[in-house]
Amino acid sequence: MEQFLLVLLYIFSAITLIQVVYYGLIFGKFSFLKPQASTPKHLSVSVIVCAKNEEENVKKFIPLLADQNYSNFEIILIDDASRDETLEVFEEFEKKYANVKLVKVENNEAFWGNKKFALTLGIKAATKEYLLFIDADCYPNSREWISEMTSHFTLHKTIVLGYGAYEKEPGFLNKIIRFETLLTATQYFSWARLGKPYMGVGRNLAYKKEEFFNANGFVHHMKIRSGDDDLFINETATKEKTAIAYNEESFTYSKAKTTFGSWFMQKRRHASTAKHYKSFDKTQLGLFYVSQFLFLVLPIILLLFQFEWIIVLALIFFRYLISWMSLGFSAGKLKEKDVMYWYPIIEIILIFTQLNVFFRNIFSKPVTWK
Template sequence: MLTFIFYAFVIIVLIQLSYYVFVFGKFAFAKKQKSTPKRIPISVIVCAKNEAENVVRFIPLLAEQDYPDYEIILIDDASSDETLEIFENFEKQYSNVRLVRVQNNEAFWGNKKYALTLGIKAAKKEYLIFTDADCFPASKDWIKEMSSQFTMHKTIVLGYGAYEKINKSFLNKIIRFETMLTAVQYFSWAKAGKPYMGIGRNLAYKKEEFYNVNGFIEHMKIRSGDDDLFINQIATKRNTTFNFSPESFTYSMPKTTFKAWFTQKRRHVSTAKHYKSFDKTQLALFYISQLLFFLFAIVLLSFLYQWIIVLCIIGFRYLFSWITLGFSAGKLKEKDVMYWFPIIEIVLIFTQLNVFITNLFSKPVYWK
């Protein structure tokens, strides 16, 4: 039995190395991107529901972008706080701000996709950049950087939505590592010609991509996925690229309690089951290989079975994963989380398992 586990352990490590070297390495060791400034008209779209505190702080930062031709579409999704009043003041204050008021609709109650659809239809520009109401751009060149990657054929640009650093918070390090790893995955697969997701905190695409598939109609009944499900549906090797320049990042405040973050992860994970078969398979294989790596290593070391070889294999695996993720973390300005990599990885693996099990017995809460 232990012999079987040992050989299974070797196979698992080879699968892990294949991911880290041949897939994630495509992003980790990618050359610095060339930024070609463009003057294409841009509509920045922000959908908010009860985000009064955040929009007061962050919308002015969007209005101060250094870009010659852009508008800001502010969507109030039937907020019950002061969000609508604040948006109305911004519309009076800034000439390039336009407001979309969304009334509760019985057929689409609480569905962010319905609100976004109204905002996209209201946009006057052909190229759209999306961010969330609780996000802010890393620089005044955010629009310039994201739009610089558009070409005649590249009509989808995936961006990085980072979380702010909170000193001495281990939960913050976990959240930022998980966010970085997710970005490494979707950037790497996009680089490999198999794009599968993007994040609504920082995403851009041409409006025709939306209309070509009748918007969110294919998954309108799924409460989440206005970003990743939509990109999973429309993204191809031909039309998709990404931007990892620091000026193109957006930032938002992370959750400050494990319970809040766990609830957020439940929503994110529940969407992945609707991905294309290949994407679900590659994501599942990576996660299962992570889980089995630790379980098999514990069993083999507990019985001291070929323990010197097992330790060498473990060290070999960590060497390659640390190098690959270290270079990736450098690109995404998250180097500090790598010092805690082994511990954070274990926490994430078993948190993910808890999320899967919890989602089997109850549905996660979606748009506010």
């Protein structure tokens, strides 16, 4: 038994090292960055909004887009065969604002329910050189959103990854969702800084229009209904092309899910898309989550047998010191500091939720789009 426990201690030490490398060296590439400077550009921008049954949200949020403090932009409103009054609301906006263009999408048997088909039509209708994406249930954090996001384009940087945050609401579920969003953003910002960008979020994403056509749009993953944002970035983004935007004025916000069931289904959709990432990206994400799980399980076994408990506690303390510092600095940048007070508890919940998602997705497919 002692020999077995010694092996477990060695494994736990290795797992701790892996976690420290992730949090300290990899995530630290973003966490410990200095505040971001931005130089406004005067680019021509098409803001793309794809909506399906979002009548109430678009009534509130499209005027905020139209009120952006930016001179050369248009808003492409895509109605994806909505069954409510979304189309009628869009038609009113088209009459009201000179820079709004409406794209009406009817159900197509070959692409029914596929957001990528609707987005493709909207992108083709766009007349500007740069595309800036936001979801219909999201709104920009400031009137400088377009200016901030596009300020990071250069001659070579043709893709900009932004932060899509969730509103702070009462309740523990809201903290879980915002912590996960913080962790996800820390991951994709950090890997982009390391020259291995692997995803972005459609709630806040920009790229040059030619990137879309150079990649033949979504053709390589059109049959996968999700992934218009992360699969496209996973396919096209490179170290040379990709920049990140993390100034507060560049954030977008939306309401988080209010029930565990709806949030769980959202996580299942995201997980089902990630399995189509490039091999390296799937490996590094898998290694991170497996090491998280083992870091939680192995010390429990070792402490139950009181085997080298001082070493075990020292390793636990060291890992949490590094991870708390790294995520704490990241939370400061992304204005999510309050979730860090609950960090260890939320992390445990997320680890087991992720495990549940993994096994559920093996046996059934999650619902996608609306």
